[in-house]
Amino acid sequence: MAQSVKGTRDLFGNDVRWFQHIEESARRVFHRHGYEEIRTPILEEIEVFKRSVGESSDIVHKEMYDFMDKGNRHVVMRPENTAGVVRAAIQHKLLINNDPRLLFYVGPQFRYERMQAGRYRQFWQIGAESFGVATPESEAESLLLLFEFLHELGLKHLQLSINSVGTSECRPAFHAAIRAFFEARQERFCADCHRRIQENPLRVLDCKVPGCQEALEGHPLITDHLDEASRAHHERLKALLSAMDIPFVENPRLVRGLDYYSRTAFEVLSSDLGAQSALLGGGRYDGLVKQLGGPDTPAFGWAIGLDRLAILMQALHGDAPVQAPAVLIPLGDAATLKAFELVRQWWAQGCRVQLETRNANLKKAMTSANRLGAGMALLLGDGELEKGVLTAKNLSTGTQEEWLLEDVAAKLRA
RNA sequence: GCGGCUGUAGUUCAGUUGGUUAGAGCACUGGAUUGUGAUUCCAGGUGUCGAGGGUUCGAGUCCCUUCAGCCGCCCCA
Numbered sequence: 001m002a003q004s005v006k007g008t009r010d011l012f013g014n015d016v017r018w019f020q021h022i023e024e025s026a027r028r029v030f031h032r033h034g035y036e037e038i039r040t041p042i043l044e045e046i047e048v049f050k051r052s053v054g055e056s057s058d059i060v061h062k063e064m065y066d067f068m069d070k071g072n073r074h075v076v077m078r079p080e081n082t083a084g085v086v087r088a089a090i091q092h093k094l095l096i097n098n099d100p101r102l103l104f105y106v107g108p109q110f111r112y113e114r115m116q117a118g119r120y121r122q123f124w125q126i127g128a129e130s131f132g133v134a135t136p137e138s139e140a141e142s143l144l145l146l147f148e149f150l151h152e153l154g155l156k157h158l159q160l161s162i163n164s165v166g167t168s169e170c171r172p173a174f175h176a177a178i179r180a181f182f183e184a185r186q187e188r189f190c191a192d193c194h195r196r197i198q199e200n201p202l203r204v205l206d207c208k209v210p211g212c213q214e215a216l217e218g219h220p221l222i223t224d225h226l227d228e229a230s231r232a233h234h235e236r237l238k239a240l241l242s243a244m245d246i247p248f249v250e251n252p253r254l255v256r257g258l259d260y261y262s263r264t265a266f267e268v269l270s271s272d273l274g275a276q277s278a279l280l281g282g283g284r285y286d287g288l289v290k291q292l293g294g295p296d297t298p299a300f301g302w303a304i305g306l307d308r309l310a311i312l313m314q315a316l317h318g319d320a321p322v323q324a325p326a327v328l329i330p331l332g333d334a335a336t337l338k339a340f341e342l343v344r345q346w347w348a349q350g351c352r353v354q355l356e357t358r359n360a361n362l363k364k365a366m367t368s369a370n371r372l373g374a375g376m377a378l379l380l381g382d383g384e385l386e387k388g389v390l391t392a393k394n395l396s397t398g399t400q401e402e403w404l405l406e407d408v409a410a411k412l413r414a
Numbered sequence: 415g416c417g418g419c420u421g422u423a424g425u426u427c428a429g430u431u432g433g434u435u436a437g438a439g440c441a442c443u444g445g446a447u448u449g450u451g452a453u454u455c456c457a458g459g460u461g462u463c464g465a466g467g468g469u470u471c472g473a474g475u476c477c478c479u480u481c482a483g484c485c486g487c488c489c490c491a
Contacts, residue, residue: 003481003482006482006483058488058489058490059490062415062488063489063490080490080491111489111490111491113415113489114416114487114488115482115483116484116485116486119489123490124491208487208488256490274485274486275485275486276489277490278489278490279491281491303491305491308491309491329450331449361448361449363447363448363449363450363451364451365450365451366450366451366452367450369451370451370452371452377450377451379449381449383449391449391450396452398450398452398453
């Protein structure tokens with residue numbers, strides 16, 4: 001029997017209901033804030049990611065779904081969506097004046113990784129990207145949007161961690177400080193950290209090995225090495241978040257796995273997600289647009305895991321709310337013709353009605369209406385036709401009554 | 415990419431030191447009831463024991479390979 005490809009899954013029933021619920025919330029909030037949706041291709045040329053996410057990142061050097069297509073192009077199924085959005089924004093000249101440009105996306109992403117709970121090879125992200133504005137105010141707006149969204153979903157008590165990773169001007173000095181600190185006690189660090197200190201020294205800071213965390217005691221703080229502009233930026237963002245009552249903690253060891261971040265970096269973890277605890281992450285990426293060949297454009301954004309949001313929603317609220325339609329069951333040829341006429345009117349008025357089209361006996365029709373979870377069964381036979389009514393049976397209480405045909409639409413919507 | 419565990423009906427699971435025809439609850443199908451579901455009663459097992467190979471007189475059970483899932487590492491959403 002054919003099976004879905006390893007690491008991919010079919011979404012249906014309760015899962016897809018949660019996905020829809022989450023996406024609808026997101027779209028509502030994005031539209032309120034003036035964000036426009038953008039949909040970029042799943043396939044991108046490999047260079048888009050090598051030049052943005054960074055060759056030293058795990059995403060690029062071990063997790064990409066890449067292949068040669070029939071035209072001998074080296075393509076990748078996108079492992080994240082920011083690089084593609086930036087590529088598209090440059091290609092279509094959306095960023096030429098450095099006007100604010102607010103974009104969001106919802107879509108599947110692909111990383112070739114070992115399966116684990118909450119980690120799939122095809123997973124979904126919702127993301128927000130804010131282009132053209134370098135201020136901490138634009139970051140506060142984006143984070144406020146994010147927390148409005150989380151609040152609409154009923155998710156509270158999530159802890160926002162923030163840090164500043166500085167800029168390309170002040171980072172070299174910090175790298176030097178970290179290297180000096182590392183070399184003085186290198187025998188205490190794990191093998192991975194020895195690799196990281198060469199490739200991306202910041203990543204030593206968030207090594208999960210307990211020994212490394214202990215060895216990091218007293219490590220130089222990037223916040224002590226920020227230049228004046230970055231330090232002021234960071235302080236201003238913290239003041240704005242406090243003023244907006246968005247709770248956060250400062251985590252000087254927070255480093256993100258993508259190379260393009262500058263200044264603000266942040267993430268939210270959840271203890272309800274097991275080992276794959278990252279729910280969302282983001283930050284400022286002022287150099288990326290230029291790096292990919294566009295105008296020098298500041299930018300800030302985040303991405304949240306839809307699959308993991310759905311896990312949290314299920315844990316917090318149980319099954320997704322479901323509104324099953326009423327079922328109209330016609331009995332006999334004359335009633336069937338009349339039923340088509342009726343449902344067309346009801347549908348036009350926005351009523352949720354499913355038409356029984358099997359010409360089956362009533363018992364069978366009632367049985368499947370019940371299994372479907374329908375609230376109402378609407379029976380239309382010759383007797384009802386003559387009187388201009390139908391028999392409406394409430395399937396949860398078992399009571400039934402006659403409704404005038406002209407009243408049905410109003411009663412269904414009540 | 416590394417380590418550990420699991421896989422039996424639609425589903426949740428049982429199945430003894432390897433031993434006859436692989437079982438149970440729920441679900442499902444038919445009937446009691448051809449204009450009434452859910453509830454009740456009666457009847458029905460619906461299976462390539464994940465797949466392939468091996469050991470054996472004999473394999474759901476032991477061995478190897480493989481596929482899939484779960485848990486952890488790495489990483490991240």
